[in-house]
Amino acid sequence: MRLNRLTSMEQVSFKNRNKYKIKKVRLNYGNIGLVVMKNIQFEFAYFYMIKRFLKYFFKFKYSNSNYFKIWVSLKANFPVSRKSKNSRMGKGKGAFLRWLIKLNQGSVFIEFKNINYYRIKKLNNYWNKMLNFNTYLLIK
Helix, strand or coil, rough: CCCCCCCCHHHHCCCCCCCCCCCCCCCCCCCCCEEEEEEEEEEEEHHHHHHHHHHCCHHHHHHHHCEEEECCCCCCCCEEEEECCCCCCCCCCCCEEEEEEECCCCCCEEEECCCCCHHHHHHHHHHHHHCCCCEEEEEE
């Protein structure tokens, strides 16, 4: 027996050993960041919508000081291919269709510097309601 020093009452189950791993989340650039709460994927086209929305949402008058910065760390990292509808089985995967962005749980995808906390909190609440992924704020 591998665990011969343990009694039958103290047997250890290794089934859930990777279930509760905690990833340490750190901010690299800014002082406030949005962190993903679960694994998500979305199309690369939504990335441009996010950038346009950020440009609309944050205007110069909402910053705390003379300047503010936003770092968006999203990049297309997963290609999707598809075969035509009436094709038969076999003969490869099919042609390239689009790019997906896959984000793992606990990854920081947007960082802010010198922007009002309550303005970012409002943005976070909006995204949690309207979009399909939940985020939380991480403050340095």
